[in-house]
Structures are given as C-alpha cells and as structure tokens.
Amino acid sequence: MIAEFGQFALILAMLAALLQGTFPFAGVARGDFALASIGRSAALAQATLVALAFACLTIAHATSDFSVLNVVQNSHTAKPFIYKLSGVWGNHEGSMLLWILILAVYGAAVAINARDDAPALTAQVLGVQGLVAFAFIAFILFTSNPFERIFPAPADGADLNPLLQDPGLAIHPPFLYLGYVGFSVTFAYAIAGLLQKRVDADWAQAVRPWALAAWVFLTIGIALGSWWAYYELGWGGFWAWDPVENASFMPWLAGTAFLHSVRVVEKRDALKVWTVLLAILAFSLSLIGTFLVRSGILTSVHAFAVDPARGVFILAILGVVIGGSLTLFALRGAFLTTQSTFQPVSREGAILLNNVFLVTACATVFIGTFYPLFVDIVSSERLSVGAPFFNATFLPLMAALLFVLAPGAALAWKKGDIKSGLAQLFPAMAAGVAGAVIALWLTWPKPVAAALGAGLAVWAIAGTVTDIARRTKVFSVPVRDSLTRLGGLPRSYVGMSLAHFGLAIVALGVLGAGVWRTETVRLMQIGDVVAVGAYEARLTEVVHSEGPNYVTEVAQFEILKGGRQVREMSAERRFYPVRGMQTTEAAIWTTLAGDVYLTLGEESQVGGWAVRAFFNPLVIWMWIGSGIIALGGVVAAGERAFAPRGRRISTASTTAGATV
C-alpha cells in the first residue's frame, strides 16, 4: 500500500511541476501576475508531494518491505537500522528521488523567500525550476521507478554494498546533491535574466545567496567524499581523479568562478555575459555529473547504475536543458550590455584573472575526464588519463591561483594601486619565502615544487591576514578600536577572507597527504615493528570475530615513540558473505601534525600479515580548511539577511511586463 501511495504522490508531483513550469511563463508573457504566481503554490505543492514520496520509500526501507524491488535489491534484515535509512539513497532509484526532493525543496525555498519587488524574475525562476523538476520526475517514473513491486516477495534482501555501509555515505551524497541541485537556482536566475534581458546589481544580489548555499554544500560534500575515501577505502589516498570525483569538482570550480564574477556584476555592472555563462556552466556540469554516474559512458568504481537506456533519457534532458539554455544565451547575450569601463589593475581585474585560472582548471579536469572517451571515438584507441596528467596541468593552475589570491583580494574596486598594495604585502611575501625554505628543510629530499607550493600557501595565508590587519588598523590605532573595526567589517569581506584562508590551509593538507607522506609495506609477524613517521608500530595480535553481517579479522597494533607506548590501534579486514565482498577498515590515528594510517592485508602462506603503514602529514588540515572555506560561504551568505531591504525595489516591475 505504502509503495502505491508513494508512486501516486510522485505522479501528482510531476503534474505540479508541469504547472510550475508553464503558468509563470504564461503569466509573465501576458503581464498577469496573479496567473504567474500559481508557480509559487505549485512549487510548494510539488515539494510536499515529493517529500511524501520520499517518506514512503524511507518507510519501505525502514520496515524492510521486501515486496518492493528496490528494498530487496538494496537491503537486508541483518543490516543496521541506520544503514537501512541511508540505503534509501544508496542506490540509483533512491538517489534520483533524493535529487528530486532537494530540487523541490530549493523550489519551495525560492517560492517562500521570493520578494514582491521583482515578481517577473521570481516567477520565471520558479518556472525554469518547474521544467527541470518535470523532466527529472519523468525520468524517475519512466526509467527508474523506486516503487516497483516484486511478486512473490522474497524472504530477505540482497544487502547493501558493504563499501557503502559507512557513516560517510549516510551524509556525503545528500550534501553533494544539495550542492549540485543548488546550482539549479543559479541556473534558473541566469535563464530568467536572459529572458528579461536584465542582469544587474539587483539580479546579482538576488542570486548570490543561492549560489553561496549551493557552493557551501558542494564544498562540504566534496570534502566529505574525500574524507570517506580516505577513511573507508583504506588505500591511504584522499583523491584519485576518478571521473565521479571530477564530476563533483567541475561544478565546484565553475561555481567558485561564478561567486567571484557575480560580485563584479553587483559592484561594477560588468562581466554580465560571462557571469550568466558561468551560471549555465555550473548547473550543466552538475547535470553532467549526474549523467556520468548514471550511464555507462565512463566506467568507474562508483558507477552503481550502469544502464544505457537511462543514459539516453538523461542525454535528452541534458540536450534540452544545456542546449536550450546556450541557445538562449547566444540569442540574448548581446542584450546584456555594460556601461562601466574596465581597468586591469583593480579588484574586478583580479577577479577576471581568478576566473581565467578557475575556468581553465575546470576545462583541464573536463578534458582529463573525457579525453579517453574522445580518443576512443576518434581513433579507436583506448587510453586512460591518470593522476600524472592532472598533477601536471591542474596543480600549476592552483599554484597560480594561490599566487594572485592575496594581492587580488587587497586591490580596490575600479582602480587599484599596485605599488602600495605590494608594499603592504611585503611582510606576507617574506613569510611565504620563509615558509618555502622551512618546508624544503623539513621535507628534503621530497620534491622542491611541493616546498614552493607550501610557500605559496603561507603567502596566501599571511596576505589574507595582512589585509585584515590593514583594514582594522591593528598597529596604528588602539586594540579596542581595531576590534570595533573588525566587528564592523562587511560580512562578505569576512566570508571571503575565511574562504581564502581555508583554501590555503587545504593546500597545505593536500601537499602533506599527497606529496610528503611515507608508505611502507611489510610482511609482519606478531611482535614485528615497522617505522611510521616519527613513530613505530608493533603488531601485537590478530583475532577473528563476527559483526552483525560480516566476519572480520582484527589486528592490534601498539604505537611506540622512543620505545615507549603512546597508543593502541586496531586495523580490520571485513568479509561480507551475502555480497561476497571484502572491505578494509584502516587504523587511523589523527594528530595535528599528521596521521598514522595502518591497513591489514591478507595472511601470508608463510605466516604473518601484509601490513601497509603510512604516515600522512597534515591530513587533518584538509578537512579543517574545507570547513573554514564552507564557513566563509555561510558568513558571506548571511550578508543579505542583514542588508536593508528597500534598496532592492527597482525597475523590475515596470520592465517585466513588456519582456519575453
């Protein structure tokens, strides 16, 4: 009964989305805002109905209703309850339903937060969202129905992939989706702006909080994904340039570029065409991200729904959404004119440079991800592009980005003064050089490029701090005044500084975990000792035991420093009989200086166990830095809530009726 109820709710949601996707456009075209505002009610109705459908699937999973095919394929009575819940989106159908749910919730949020000062813009934004929702609900209903029944119902399910049975999975996809789907709002604003030929400061202010929200979620989602790979997959790495990782990273890069350029639209009424294009790109790349995982076009360890039929449906959606929006862009872009002049040495000039780096980086990742496919089609030759390609192309771009970050952020809008700017940044420069030298000294004979990278990160950190010091006049006025000034800094500036600071911290963590780590593989007997960084690990015992749905082998290690025990750790190798799969649970001891990371391999025929021992310096700073970046986004997004509302009343309502 519950499954039919869910399916019915989803069908109604599709109809609501259709209303939401048509009435606003008709209303705006006829200048009838009562008609257009049906879109708001439709958006709320759609969100309620999708939430009902999602609740139904959740109940089916929670109660292990094995008459529902989706539950049979992805659950098992022996599975811990929390993973029964996360199992709702741990599969193709359920994850698509989550995608729709988030889209609908964003739609409802737009409908609720919509102000009356720009009714045409809001109406069309909701309309675009409605059309996207309609396409994806249709996709679910016709190709990936999560409510399909199975008769006769089997006694038990097929279990959830044990690799996916992890707290990381319970929260990682929802965050990624909140990010991906959040860019649908930005996209909808871009389309509405093109339709109305109006992209200005008001538009930029309206869209920025949504872009920030999406970007914050995506930042957290990517960091969690990386964290999950590091803690769960047990290979000691955090980023593999896997197509699915790239798929989440590309919209992040485009979205980051958008966040910077939208500021130029707001402040200087420039870069409009470019900003609109970035908004379209960010969402297009999000869709391609979904598409990458859902079709068999690129095989990857993550792909849990390899099915070309679904791929064709998604391709059709992509064609309409991306092709349609780019056609509109080609037709209407010329109407987005600007009056302001553009000085190269200025904040907007620096942002343009930032955009060039970010978009080039995004293009690099795109090429690296799709090049094998292109080559395959053109020349029938198969190859794969691995980490070396990305390291050689992407990392220099990031280095350049770190290099211009601090001076760029310190420049004034309109016309900056490069000389006084550089003079102010002189201490930061000195800090950067010192950082590089110290890093080289500490890590020798590791690559010099990494030490230079560390110098750049220190330079970016010090430059960001210097600029805050300048604005708060730390050394020229009493401390109390400086604190007052600190409190009075605009939230957007504080947010930006936090994000820049966080990025530099992440860079240090990436260098530590990616370049400066040490790895030892050793066949160990009980009592053997292996060196891990400044520590030693002694294998004390290995025991076999049983978990709720797996059997496990647990190795106990004693961590020694200077011969004295500082800690005990245990690494595990689990076997899940229902799926016949094995997972490793690495033993990880995190300190601020670095992680001791031990994994247990197979027992050898000659006795002993293969043990991999890593020392990964500074890993924790990647997660801390990511958190600071996200916090920066949250702080910056808060700005609008405190800004006076009157400013936004503008010409929208007078021009809106005449357009489209």
Add this chain to the structure above:
Amino acid sequence: MKRILLALPLAAFVVLSAYFAIGLQRDPSKIPSVLIDKPLPQFDLPAIEGFEKGFSSGDLKGRVALINVFGSWCASCVIEHPVLMEIAASGDVLIAGLDWKDEKGAGSHWLQKYGNPYSLIGDDADGRTAIDLGVTGAPETFIVDKNGRIRYKQVGPIDRRIWREELRPLVEKLERDGADGD
C-alpha cells in the same frame, strides 16, 4: 563578431553532445575492442608470488585460449570466479590469467581462497600489459585463436549465459578452424 562569440558555447556543446551520443551507442561492455582480429600484443610476465611459471604471449602458440584479467581488489571478479572455475573444470578451453595491478602476494592469496582456474598466470603489477590490451577495468576477458589473434573481448564479468551462448560456441568454432598459416 559578438554574436559569434556568444554562440561559441552552444557550438561547443553541440560537438560535445555528438560525442556523447556516439559514446552512448558504444556501451563500454559491448564495444568490440580495437584489438579484435589483431595479434595479441607481445608480453612476458613474471609469475605471481608462490607460482613457478609466469605467462608470456608465446605460451599460447597454436592454442585457443581464454585470457582473463583479474585482481584481488576487484569485487566483480569474485562474482565471475565460480564461472571460471566451472569452465576450467570442463576443460573446454585453456584459461590464462592476468593478475592486474595487484600487490605482491595478494593475487596468490586470493586464488588460494577462492580456487585457481588458471593454467597460466602472469603478474601485471604495473599494468603495462593491461594497457597494451586496452583493458579499461577488471574483469575483462579475451578469446585468442590458434594464430594468436584476439577474437573476442568481454568487458565486465562473464556469466554462465555468456559462456554458454557466446564464448563456448566461439571457442568450439576456433578449435575446429585450426591454424591457417599466415
């Protein structure tokens, strides 16, 4: 000029979607490998830990063989494994294995645990031979004829149906064909 610039993203997208459209037609698990009907690349792989003999392309001379790319790290290989064991037990075809990107000893432990269907096993720890073979993921399976030419490639696990309906008839046909002397 500006109009052309504005239309550039659309043009780029049209080209990209054409690629995607073609890419989708080529379901990766069904694409005939470019190596089909080409000679098997030359290789000479060392033995994996605990085995005496390695696996070189010359070992297959004059024989129809099934080459299976596997790895102890590969989850789908575990699923495929019982099928390979059955084929090995039937003696219908020589099965050779390529232990792809495995850690030292991991492959032999894996075989010890699940059973060994391979008459020949080579250790492709650095993945060079797999690159020559155009391997995109494990498991992958090739059928080689008596002249050392690749005649079939399967991406992903082979199951009983694929063996019964595609691979076995092909193997039987290749056995009958014999070597033509080119």
